[in-house]
Amino acid sequence: MTYQNIKGTFDVLPDAARDHSSPVPSSDEWIAAEAKIRAVMTAYRFGEIRTPIIEPTELIARGVGELTDIVSKEMFAFTRGDTNYVMRPEVTAPVVRAYLQHNLGQGGPQKLYYIGPCFRAERPQKGRYRQFHQFGAEVLGAVSPSADVEIISLMISVYSAMGLSDFRLRINSLGDESSRPAYKAALQDYLRPHYEKLSETSRSRLEANPLRILDTKDPGEKALLENAPRISEFLGDESKRHFDDVRQMLDDLGIAFVEDPFLVRGLDYYTRTAFELESDKVGAQSALAGGGRYDLLATELGAKDSVPAVGFAAGFERLFLALAEEQISLSVRKLPDLFFVARGERAHNWVVAHARQLRDRGVAVDLDLLERSVKAQMREANRQAARFVAVVGEDELLSGELVFRNMSTGEELQLSTDHVVEEFCSMAL
RNA sequence: GUGACCGUAGCUCAGUCGGUUAGAGCGCCAGGUUGUGGCCCUGGAGGUCGGGGGUUCAAAUCCCCUCGGUCACCCCA
Numbered sequence: 256m257t258y259q260n261i262k263g264t265f266d267v268l269p270d271a272a273r274d275h276s277s278p279v280p281s282s283d284e285w286i287a288a289e290a291k292i293r294a295v296m297t298a299y300r301f302g303e304i305r306t307p308i309i310e311p312t313e314l315i316a317r318g319v320g321e322l323t324d325i326v327s328k329e330m331f332a333f334t335r336g337d338t339n340y341v342m343r344p345e346v347t348a349p350v351v352r353a354y355l356q357h358n359l360g361q362g363g364p365q366k367l368y369y370i371g372p373c374f375r376a377e378r379p380q381k382g383r384y385r386q387f388h389q390f391g392a393e394v395l396g397a398v399s400p401s402a403d404v405e406i407i408s409l410m411i412s413v414y415s416a417m418g419l420s421d422f423r424l425r426i427n428s429l430g431d432e433s434s435r436p437a438y439k440a441a442l443q444d445y446l447r448p449h450y451e452k453l454s455e456t457s458r459s460r461l462e463a464n465p466l467r468i469l470d471t472k473d474p475g476e477k478a479l480l481e482n483a484p485r486i487s488e489f490l491g492d493e494s495k496r497h498f499d500d501v502r503q504m505l506d507d508l509g510i511a512f513v514e515d516p517f518l519v520r521g522l523d524y525y526t527r528t529a530f531e532l533e534s535d536k537v538g539a540q541s542a543l544a545g546g547g548r549y550d551l552l553a554t555e556l557g558a559k560d561s562v563p564a565v566g567f568a569a570g571f572e573r574l575f576l577a578l579a580e581e582q583i584s585l586s587v588r589k590l591p592d593l594f595f596v597a598r599g600e601r602a603h604n605w606v607v608a609h610a611r612q613l614r615d616r617g618v619a620v621d622l623d624l625l626e627r628s629v630k631a632q633m634r635e636a637n638r639q640a641a642r643f644v645a646v647v648g649e650d651e652l653l654s655g656e657l658v659f660r661n662m663s664t665g666e667e668l669q670l671s672t673d674h675v676v677e678e679f680c681s682m683a684l
Numbered sequence: 685g686u687g688a689c690c691g692u693a694g695c696u697c698a699g700u701c702g703g704u705u706a707g708a709g710c711g712c713c714a715g716g717u718u719g720u721g722g723c724c725c726u727g728g729a730g731g732u733c734g735g736g737g738g739u740u741c742a743a744a745u746c747c748c749c750u751c752g753g754u755c756a757c758c759c760c761a
Contacts (some may be wrong), residue, residue, distance in 0.1 A: 259752080262752075293689090304757070322698085323759090323760095324758075324759050324760075325759085325760080328685075328758095328759095329759085329760090344760095345760095345761085375759095375760080375761090377685095377758090377759075377760080378685075378686090378756095378757090379754090379760090380751090380755060380756065380757095381756090381761080382758095383760075383761080387760095387761065388761085389761055390761095391761090456758075470759090472757090472758095503753080507696065520760085521759060521760055522760090538755085539755085539757085540758090540759095540760075540761075542760065542761060543761075544761070545760080545761070568761060569761060570760090570761030571761085572761075573737065573761060574761090577713080596719085596720075598719060619729090628719085629719045629720055629721095630714095630719080630720065630721080631713085631714085632713095632720085632721090633719095633720050633721040633722095634720095634721055634722085635721085636720095636721065637721035637722055638722095644720080644721075646719065646720060646749095648719060650719085655727080660720085660721090662722090674725075
């Protein structure tokens with residue numbers, strides 16, 4: 256073993272080369288998944304944005320939040336000269352950066368989607384990698400609850416388009432600047448008397464970021480939180496109406512959801528609507544996708560005017576786990592239309608030239624590159640499940656007739672060497 | 685970052701109490717068929733037993749370290 260991929264990363268191989276015992280899907284499956292995602296995004300009229308993999312560390316630190324786990328301990332960051340770079344751990348902050356940088360707000364609300372890798376220095380486990388892959392969408396410049404619903408609807412549509420049904424939408428409202436401070440204080444007041452019962456991490460969060468305590472998995476803390484004040488009781492009129500509207504519209508669309516007053520998200524920038532799509536069949540990482548509204552992020556990043564925005568992010572690795580659980584295969588295996596078997600150098604030259612002509616017309620043609628025996632070439636054609644095989648040797652070049660065998664039926668037919676390209680195209684395409 | 689379990693051929697795995705030449709199935713290559721796939725038969729290639737150190741007459745096997753993998757915690761996609 257010379258070198259191998261870095262911990263928490265993986266190679267994506269074509270279906271034919273893939274080790275089928277590996278949990279990593281083939282590139283054919285990735286391509287198929289991405290195509291389905293793009294089709295849904297396009298139908299919802301979202302346009303693709305591609306931002307760099309590396310961003311200024313400051314952008315992520317400010318945008319995602321210094322106190323988050325992502326920024327405090329999971330960034331792949333480095334310095335060159337006097338610039339600090341980070342491998343992006345998520346894409347929302349970069350999208351907002353691009354929106355502000357290019358003044359995209361001038362053109363009205365922007366509907367953007369992205370597909371690409373992200374990086375977090377966590378210990379890998381099922382459904383979690385150090386280089387992982389996200390797709391997501393953002394609506395920027397729209398305050399209306401319709402934008403929240405547009406995003407949630409889009410997200411659900413993607414999973415439905417995949418053929419998935421075993422998931423659950425959880426939603427909550429985290430309030431806004433007017434309601435959150437009061438709720439924070441109330442929660443702190445409630446928890447302080449129970450300080451002794453709190454875990455170490457929860458204790459440190461009590462003052463810095465008490466909302467994060469809400470999503471604890473600790474049974475004792477969960478029980479304690481049962482009687483804690485609920486944020487819904489603290490929502491201002493506007494946030495309350497916003498949340499009501501979102502729920503009403505989801506109902507109208509027939510999108511099922513459950514309210515979860517303990518749903519908070521680990522990133523600092525969320526306000527009002529927060530949601531998560533979860534599956535209970537993908538191991539400990541049950542969150543397939545998540546998102547919410549983040550009306551404060553743009554100003555946090557230095558914008559003069561606030562930019563109301565809402566979005567979701569989803570993990571490819573978890574999507575594939577869910578697909579495997581529901582035994583859904585996306586990949587459409589592309590088989591060769593024709594395998595040319597060549598015998599001898601003159602025949603090989605003929606085959607190379609005619610394979611090229613066919614390929615230029617979109618026919619999938621393969622041929623032997625190892626100067627193997629006819630038998631070995633036939634075996635290769637069979638292995639690849641080629642639809643047709645034609646053997647080309649001196650005899651065929653002299654007679655001007657080629658035999659094309661249908662490999663599944665065994666039927667054979669003759670085509671003239673002078674017109675193979677046209678005739679095969681009309682037959683096979 | 686913490687914990688548990690696991691590293692033997694390309695893949696899945698066997699290998700007894702430490703014992704002399706490390707095996708099987710699948711896959712791959714070749715031949716049986718001097719130019720015809722799948723099935724069958726025969727043969728072949730392929731291993732620093734993850735790496736390093738130690739104990740021992742002797743280590744895949746025991747001990748230490750290290751690297752890697754898996755799952756979980758934390759947290760998130």
